Amino acid sequence: KTELAKALAEFLFNDESALVKIDMSEYMERFxxxxLTGAPPGYVGYEEGGQLTETVRRRPYSVVLFDEIEKAHPDVFNALLQVLDEGVLTDNFGRKVDFKNTVLIMTSNLGTRLTEKTTPLGFQKNTWEDTYRTIRENVLGELKKTFNPEFLNRVDETVVFHPLKKEHLSKIVVLLVNELNRQLLDQDLAVDLNDEVIDWLISNNYQPAYGARPMRRAIQRYIEDPLSEEILKGRFKNTKKIRVVLEKDSPVFIEEEVEELVSTS
Structure with missing residues (x-):
């Protein structure tokens, strides 16, 4: 969900930094x-403005991500009603901040326990579709139990993501490796994971309830961190392509000389 918001910000505004992420676990308490809109006059932080209003006022063309919206205090939803209804929000200075060029995305983990129980890898097509239908019905039911109707009725669209299949996870790993290779290009290095390593990373690290995040942590733990240690030790001094293979149920690095490395795009 978070990666989708990043991609949307880059697509709409040609800049991934146009994404504004607000962790709603920081807004669990009423005080x-x-x-979001700024401290009242006389309170500490009054002149700084609100985390939400000041950010959007300065950069109206942006994607605002409210992460784990279900954790927010009920008063947050009352504040957001003005945004969802009128496209504006009044800050602590009395200014009406325009949200009409802003995309609002609210993520939630409601129903993830059900997803974890019902989505093992390798389902047949019909079974997978039936499982998704069940998950969607239960998640929408949880939404209705958690949020007031007046709030849900102002949300344009509710999207229940399909659980990730193995082929999706493989593509995610490839994207993460491409991202790593772009960082390594300045050092004339590139890594290449064979299919066996990719399958190993998926089978040992994927957790349906947490989406793609475990795969990013797996790449960091088993590829990035060990690779950094080897580079600090002086290995890979020459321009090399590094193959990552599986030996004794663990990824290992094998060096390959190459004449030139081309940026992964």
């Missing part, structure tokens, strides 16, 4: 809610 924190005012931070």
């Amino acid at each position: 924190n809610v005012s931070r």
